[in-house]
Amino acid sequence: xxxxxxxxxxxxxxxxxxxxxxxxxxxxxxxxxxxxxxxxxxxxxxxxxxxxxxxxxxxxxxxxxxxxxxxxxxxxxxxxxxxxxxxxxxxxxxxxxxxxxxxxxxxxxxxxxxxxxxxxxxxxxxxxxxxxxxxxxxxxxxxxxxxxxxxxxxxxxxxxxxxxxxxxxxxxxxxxxxxxxxxxxxxxxxxxxxxxxxxxxxxxxxxxxxxxxxxxxxxxxxxxxxxxxxxxxxxxxxxxxxxxxxxxxxxxxxxxxxxxxxxxxxxxxxxxxxxxxxxxxxxxxxxxxxxxxxxxxxxxxxxxxxxxxxxxxxxxxxxxxxxxxx
Amino acid sequence: xxxxxxxxxxxxxxxxxxxxxxxxxxxxxxxxxxxxxxxxxxxxxxxxxxxxxxxxxxxxxxxxxxxxxxxxxxxxxxxxxxxxxxxxxxxxxxxxxxxxxxxxxxxxxxxxxxxxxxxxxxxxxxxxxxxxxxxxxxxxxxxxxxxxxxxxxxxxxxxxxxxxxxxxxxxxxxxxxxxxxxxxxxxxxxxxxxxxxxxxxxxxxxxxxxxxxxxxxxxxxxxxxxxxxxxxxxxxxxxxxxxxxxxxxxxxxxxxxxxxxxxxxxxxxxxxx
Numbered sequence: 001x002x003x004x005x006x007x008x009x010x011x012x013x014x015x016x017x018x019x020x021x022x023x024x025x026x027x028x029x030x031x032x033x034x035x036x037x038x039x040x041x042x043x044x045x046x047x048x049x050x051x052x053x054x055x056x057x058x059x060x061x062x063x064x065x066x067x068x069x070x071x072x073x074x075x076x077x078x079x080x081x082x083x084x085x086x087x088x089x090x091x092x093x094x095x096x097x098x099x100x101x102x103x104x105x106x107x108x109x110x111x112x113x114x115x116x117x118x119x120x121x122x123x124x125x126x127x128x129x130x131x132x133x134x135x136x137x138x139x140x141x142x143x144x145x146x147x148x149x150x151x152x153x154x155x156x157x158x159x160x161x162x163x164x165x166x167x168x169x170x171x172x173x174x175x176x177x178x179x180x181x182x183x184x185x186x187x188x189x190x191x192x193x194x195x196x197x198x199x200x201x202x203x204x205x206x207x208x209x210x211x212x213x214x215x216x217x218x219x220x221x222x223x224x225x226x227x228x229x230x231x232x233x234x235x236x237x238x239x240x241x242x243x244x245x246x247x248x249x250x251x252x253x254x255x256x257x258x259x260x261x262x263x264x265x266x267x268x269x270x271x272x273x274x275x276x277x278x279x280x281x282x283x284x285x286x287x288x289x290x291x292x293x294x295x296x297x298x299x300x301x302x303x304x305x306x307x308x309x310x311x312x313x314x315x316x317x318x319x320x321x322x323x324x325x326x
Numbered sequence: 327x328x329x330x331x332x333x334x335x336x337x338x339x340x341x342x343x344x345x346x347x348x349x350x351x352x353x354x355x356x357x358x359x360x361x362x363x364x365x366x367x368x369x370x371x372x373x374x375x376x377x378x379x380x381x382x383x384x385x386x387x388x389x390x391x392x393x394x395x396x397x398x399x400x401x402x403x404x405x406x407x408x409x410x411x412x413x414x415x416x417x418x419x420x421x422x423x424x425x426x427x428x429x430x431x432x433x434x435x436x437x438x439x440x441x442x443x444x445x446x447x448x449x450x451x452x453x454x455x456x457x458x459x460x461x462x463x464x465x466x467x468x469x470x471x472x473x474x475x476x477x478x479x480x481x482x483x484x485x486x487x488x489x490x491x492x493x494x495x496x497x498x499x500x501x502x503x504x505x506x507x508x509x510x511x512x513x514x515x516x517x518x519x520x521x522x523x524x525x526x527x528x529x530x531x532x533x534x535x536x537x538x539x540x541x542x543x544x545x546x547x548x549x550x551x552x553x554x555x556x557x558x559x560x561x562x563x564x565x566x567x568x569x570x571x572x573x574x575x576x577x578x579x580x581x582x583x584x585x586x587x588x589x590x591x592x593x594x595x596x597x598x599x
Contacts, residue, residue: 057494091496103487108509117505122496169495 004075005032006176006209007056007094012069014051014060014233016284023285025064026052026233030311035176036207038200040220040241042256043230044281049213052230053179056211057094058086073177092122095170097199099182101162105154111165112138112150118172137168141198160191167199171208178203181213196223217256221245229253232282232292235311239318249320251297252277291323299324333585339578343571347394354388359543368561378563380553386563389545390571396546397575400460400530401523407465408526409519412472413508419473420480421503430473437470443529450538460539464526472518479511486510513590520583524576531572547572 012029015022026048033039041049054060056071058078071078073089081089098104106114115137116130125133131150138146141164154162163183170178180199184192200223203210214220220227221241228238229252237250248254255277279296282288288295294304301324309323346353355376369379377386419430437445446463453459480503483489489506497505527547533539534548542549547568554564 059493087496087498089496090494096491096494098487098491100487104491106488106492106506106510108512109505118495121501166491 008032008072010070015067038210038224040224040227047230048233095175096179141168332581336581356385358389358392377567393545393547401527404464405523408469412469416473416476420477442467517587524579
């Protein structure tokens with residue numbers, strides 16, 4: 001990792017304030033994404049990955065708030081920017097794709113207009129120019145007959161087509177960073193592969209960095225060069241995608257990797273059970289002391305129950321947060 | 327597309343009322359105010375006097391035709407004022423929430439607690455009778471339902487994926503309200519607005535009947551009813567025809583509102599194309 005990063009998160013903490021008390025929903029989150037890089041954030045539901053993304057674009061709303069740490073976009077602290085400056089970053093320099101392409105488009109507005117609006121809003125184009133650019137955008141996400149499709153309403157399009165439209169909207173202004181929050185969870189597996197391929201190719205062509213958020217380790221590793229694994233509000237391991245499968249270091253990551261069915265393995269053929277991680281994710285109000293994974297960890301010792309582990313650099317490259325890492 | 331009966335009938339009645347109002351100078355047989363002739367007083371309906379004449383010999387048909395102008399102007403303009411106030415307050419209250427929402431809610435409850443006709447009466451008493459004060463009085467007193475509706479819609483729409491997506495894409499508050507929230511709540515707002523027009527026509531009639539609306543001798547359906555009150559047994563045509571005009575216009579507006587509600591559902595849009 002050299003040069004100045006596109007976005008840099010340092011020791012970010014996010015609190016959940018339910019009125020009577022504050023509980024940390026995420027803490028000690030640090031990572032950086034360089035220009036054109038692909039970075040994945042993986043974790044179970046409620047581990048804090050989506051709120052981390054919302055914090056990046058300055059959109060955390062009560063009861064959630066940033067309680068500490070710094071987010072720098074091209075060296076500027078996002079939290080210190082004015083509301084107007086933050087708004088001009090959103091959609092223009094930092095764009096986002098959502099999980100639900102069904103609901104992320106305005107149902108009463110033709111899709112072409114929704115794409116065109118981005119050019120009007122951020123690039124100061126006239127509606128005439130913007131409409132032309134919308135057709136081109138739609139063509140670039142490989143929607144057939146784009147000049148006719150721009151007039152369609154979202155409910156006239158299939159799920160895959162809608163997600164293509166979302167990608168067209170997100171990439172309309174040529175952002176530097178695309179945040180994709182579970183972009184294919186709501187889609188069929190076959191469509192999923194197409195959409196991921198499309199997103200990856202378009203971003204590679206334009207030098208757009210991707211922050212991909214998913215619970216699907218396999219998918220993220222497929223798209224991203226580096227992956228961070230989150231557990232209960234902390235990043236427990238950050239590695240290159242290749243390393244994380246070959247030699248996962250944190251016991252939680254090891255558990256995740258072991259729990260994936262592999263083609264041709266005994267488990268996939270039904271001859272043995274898939275491995276699982278014993279226990280359940282702790283509730284946000286009830287995180288255990290020390291390492292938050294300790295109640296479920298086979299390697300846990302006394303220190304794991306009392307002291308939170310520090311982040312260690314691995315010899316092979318990457319970071320891990322465990323007292324007993326391999 | 328299957329034409330809906332209520333839309334067609336309602337639309338036709340409303341369109342008819344508007345056309346009659348617009349073409350009044352050509353449709354009317356006589357001047358509604360000036361052509362009084364005591365020789366023709368209280369003629370029952372006939373080929374010469376379609377709707378009969380009143381105690382001063384004025385042609386009721388011509389007066390009803392001209393009355394459409396006033397009734398429709400009051401109905402449309404005052405409801406437009408109501409819709410703008412209601413949508414403006416309700417939409418912003420639902421979207422922003424917080425103290426502004428509390429203020430708007432309190433105002434709405436206040437308006438709902440006071441019978442709107444009584445409130446309109448009070449405003450008329452201050453402003454004095456006349457068309458302009460009628461428009462103001464009715465325009466300021468019937469926005470609470472629109473406001474409630476707009477607020478409720480904004481509250482539920484605010485959490486829709488596309489509204490959050492718009493925030494993420496860098497839309498400002500005003501742009502979100504206008505491009506994302508407003509078009510999505512327009513259906514019910516238009517329906518309420520159309521129904522409100524009907525009740526504004528009725529309120530105009532009521533206020534004019536009480537002598538606070540349009541002043542005689544200018545014809546409005548309400549003031550005609552008011553003048554006909556004493557002769558209802560001897561010359562029933564004096565009240566029947568203005569009453570019928572009110573009835574048909576309000577019926578048309580209500581049917582139109584119902585019909586619009588059916589087709590303004592965005593899901594049905596593709597079925598038509």
